[in-house]
Structures are given as structure tokens and as C-alpha cells.
Amino acid sequence: MYFLCRQQHESQASTETHETLAPLKDNREGVFTMQSHPTPEEAAKALNEVNERREQAAAPDAHPAWTLWALGAVAIGYGVVSDLRPDLSTPLLFVLVAAALALAALPRWKRSGSAMGYQRSPSSHPVGMSGRARMMRTGVMLVLMALAAAAGLIMRSFDVPYPTTIGITVVVLTIPLWRGLLNRAARDPKA
Amino acid sequence: MTDHGDLDQSLLNPTRLSIVSVLAANHWAEFSYVREAVKLSDSALSKQVSALDKLGYVQAEKGYVGKRPRTWLNLTDAGRKALSGHITALQHIAAHAGNPGPSNRPSSEE
Numbered sequence: 001m002y003f004l005c006r007q008q009h010e011s012q013a014s015t016e017t018h019e020t021l022a023p024l025k026d027n028r029e030g031v032f033t034m035q036s037h038p039t040p041e042e043a044a045k046a047l048n049e050v051n052e053r054r055e056q057a058a059a060p061d062a063h064p065a066w067t068l069w070a071l072g073a074v075a076i077g078y079g080v081v082s083d084l085r086p087d088l089s090t091p092l093l094f095v096l097v098a099a100a101l102a103l104a105a106l107p108r109w110k111r112s113g114s115a116m117g118y119q120r121s122p123s124s125h126p127v128g129m130s131g132r133a134r135m136m137r138t139g140v141m142l143v144l145m146a147l148a149a150a151a152g153l154i155m156r157s158f159d160v161p162y163p164t165t166i167g168i169t170v171v172v173l174t175i176p177l178w179r180g181l182l183n184r185a186a187r188d189p190k191a
Numbered sequence: 192m193t194d195h196g197d198l199d200q201s202l203l204n205p206t207r208l209s210i211v212s213v214l215a216a217n218h219w220a221e222f223s224y225v226r227e228a229v230k231l232s233d234s235a236l237s238k239q240v241s242a243l244d245k246l247g248y249v250q251a252e253k254g255y256v257g258k259r260p261r262t263w264l265n266l267t268d269a270g271r272k273a274l275s276g277h278i279t280a281l282q283h284i285a286a287h288a289g290n291p292g293p294s295n296r297p298s299s300e301e
Contacts, residue, residue, distance in 0.1 A: 055216075110263040
């Protein structure tokens with residue numbers, strides 16, 4: 001029924017309609033007809049579709065994988081420099097922050113974003129994320145940062161060599177874990 | 192006076208509504224991304240994009256990144272406005288049956 005509806009509309013819109021349109025979701029049940037005024041059920045289904053599409057498009061996974069690992073490599077490099085040459089850590093930090101801000105801005109434009117491997121512009125405020133979800137996500141990030149800082153203090157107090165390098169390396173290697181935590185915190189079922 | 196929104200007849204097409212909804216969340220998206228998201232073939236998506244372009248809801252820009260051709264899509268202000276009004280109208284219709292449907296906030300990515 002859904003395929004027929006879409007194919008009928010496609011044939012009305014064009015002379016070439018031979019594609020079989022795949023369902024948008026496998027578990028979809030029924031469709032709303034191409035009436036000028038949808039029924040309440042059809043309207044609710046359409047709203048569900050809109051919500052799903054917008055959440056899908058605004059999911060925080062717009063960043064290509066290489067950007068995270070590049071960020072990790074730079075962070076580890078910074079850790080090494082901080083431990084070996086503490087006098088360079090502050091100026092290096094300024095340079096890295098400036099570079100990170102520039103790289104964060106570039107994907108906003110189509111050509112530079114595509115050149116960096118983005119298929120869509122990343123969203124800093126994902127649609128559909130409630131205020132509560134954003135607060136939870138921010139809270140998770142703050143907790144992670146606090147844990148990293150506490151670990152650094154503990155290592156320094158025990159004279160562990162290269163504490164910054166070790167701390168940053170641990171954070172980088174656990175990127176998949178805390179990225180999952182952040183994404184889960186962003187998906188508030190009550191949103 | 193409560194604004195019940197304007198039902199957009201062209202957005203009653205579920206495919207177009209899906210395309211516009213995907214684009215609403217981003218400043219721009221590549222053609223290939225939208226194609227994967229709404230699971231259409233190249234030609235089917237091209238037809239829908241052309242129709243939405245004629246309506247003034249979607250802008251399609253072609254270019255190159257290096258030697259690779261790219262097509263970028265973005266929702267125009269008119270498209271966002273139409274989608275917003277359409278969603279409001281759908282919410283009103285769904286609410287009339289005591290079924291408010293999911294809460295659809297306006298896109299913050301304007």
C-alpha cells in the first residue's frame with residue numbers, strides 16, 4: 001500500500017517512475033493517503049516521520065571518524081610536550097585552541113566541510129534534543145573532565161612520570177566509551 | 192488567536208516531507224547523504240529536489256571538491272517556514288483526535 005501510494009505519486013510527478021522505493025523504515029505500518037487533508041492518524045504518523053528524520057539528521061555523528069582520532073593524536077602530542085617541555089605547554093595550548101576553533105568552523109561551509117569529509121554540516125544544537133538532554137550531556141562532559149583532572153593530580157602526587165601524557169592517552173583510548181556516554185545522554189527519551 | 196499553521200499540499204507527499212525534514216536539521220547536506228537518509232535512488236531524489244527547488248523550498252548547488260563533483264542541498268527560508276507551518280497544522284489535526292503526536296520543536300538550525 002505504501003509502495004503503491006508513493007509510486008502513484010511519482011508517476012504523477014514525472015514521466016520516468018520505474019524505481020521501486022524502499023520503505024523508509026521496515027516496521028512502518030500503513031501510510032497516509034495523498035489526500036488534501038490528512039486524518040489525525042495520518043497526521044500523527046507524518047509527525048513521527050518528521051521527528052525521526054530530524055533526529056537522524058541532527059545526530060551528533062556528523063564528524064568524520066578521522067577528526068576524532070586526529071584530535072586525539074594532537075592531544076597526546078600536547079601531553080608529551082607538556083611533560084617534556086613544560087615551558088612550551090601554554091603557548092602550544094593557545095595555538096592548538098586557535099586551530100581547533102578554526103577547524104570547528106570550517107565544516108559550516110559546504111566546500112570546506114565536504115573537503116574535510118563531512119556529508120552534512122555538524123549541528124551544535126541537535127534538533128529534538130531537549131534542554132534536559134543537553135544539560136545531561138554537558139554534565140557527563142564535566143564529570144569526565146573532572147575525573148581527568150583528578151587523575152592528573154593523583155598521578156602528580158605519587159610522582160608518576162609523564163602524568164599528562166598518560167592521562168590524555170587514557171582519555172583518547174577511551175573515546176568510544178565516553179562518546180557513547182555523551183550520545184546516550186543526548187538521547188533523552190522524555191524529550 | 193491560536194496559529195494552526197498552514198498545511199502545505201506539496202509537503203503532504205511523504206517523500207518530500209522526509210527530504211525537507213532531513214534538511215531542516217542542518218545548514219547543508221550532500222546529495223548522497225540525503226539519498227541514503229531517505230533511501231531513494233539518485234533519479235528519484237533528483238526529481239523530488241527539482242520539484243522542491245521550483246517551489247523555492249530547497250536550493251541545490253553543484254560544485255567540485257578537488258576533482259570530485261558534489262551536489263549540496265540546503266533548505267531555504269521559505270522551505271523552513273513552509274515546514275514549520277505544515278508541522279503546526281499536522282499537530283493541530285493530530286491533537287483534534289486526542290492524539291497530540293510527538294512534540295516537534297522548530298528547528299534551531301535556521
